[in-house]
Amino acid sequence: RVQARPFVLVLSKEDLNSGYDDNGAYESSDFDDFGESDSKSEEELDPGSCRPIFEPNASAFHAASPQYYSGLHKILAAASKGNTILMEEAVSEIDSSASSGDPHAQSMMGFVYGIGMMWETSRAKSILHHHFAAEGGNMQSKMALAFRYLRQNMYDKAVQLYAELAVTAVNSFLVSKDSPVVEPIRIHIGTE
Numbered sequence: 449r450v451q452a453r454p455f456v457l458v459l460s461k462e463d464l465n466s467g468y469d470d471n472g473a474y475e476s477s478d479f480d481d482f483g484e485s486d487s488k489s490e491e492e493l494d495p496g497s498c499r500p501i502f503e504p505n506a507s508a509f510h511a512a513s514p515q516y517y518s519g520l521h522k523i524l525a526a527a528s529k530g531n532t533i534l535m536e537e538a539v540s541e542i543d544s545s546a547s548s549g550d551p552h553a554q555s556m557m558g559f560v561y562g563i564g565m566m567w568e569t570s571r572a573k574s575i576l577h578h579h580f581a582a583e584g585g586n587m588q589s590k591m592a593l594a595f596r597y598l599r600q601n602m603y604d605k606a607v608q609l610y611a612e613l614a615v616t617a618v619n620s621f622l623v624s625k626d627s628p629v630v631e632p633i634r635i636h637i638g639t640e
């Protein structure tokens with residue numbers, strides 16, 4: 449069931465009499481508190497994303513972490529076929545990449561240990577892998593740790609990670625620098 453929420457629009461007589469000035473000379477800082485943000489590509493914002501394994505033209509991703517993406521491909525193939533031997537091989541390959549310091553592989557190993565995918569479940573190893581992955585800039589691990597901290601009432605750590613994620617989210621909006629985010633719209637004043 450959908451319900452409309454009531455709202456009140458308060459306008460002064462001065463607002464109504466001043467009219468609408470459409471000279472387009474608005475500064476973006478008048479409309480938001482974020483200032484000018486540098487828009488970044490998805491690859492820069494989340495370089496360890498699993499999205500490239502589903503896209504045919506994602507060779508730039510694979511060049512950055514070939515062992516990690518090879519392991520991801522094997523995990524997907526193993527899950528599709530129900531092949532446990534291939535799954536063990538894939539997890540071992542990602543573990544090897546995580547041991548060499550790849551933050552995205554460390555994040556995946558945090559996930560593997562967290563759910564016990566082909567390996568024994570270990571909360572401590574999961575948190576450890578997510579910690580190092582988050583330190584390396586992995587967004588998924590930052591989200592996982594922030595949620596864990598929030599659930600454990602460790603609010604300072606949770607807020608710090610959520611703040612970093614919020615900055616990334618704001619930077620991910622591709623806003624044109626030519627027009628403001630908010631545009632004023634004239635409200636009807638009497639009959640026209």
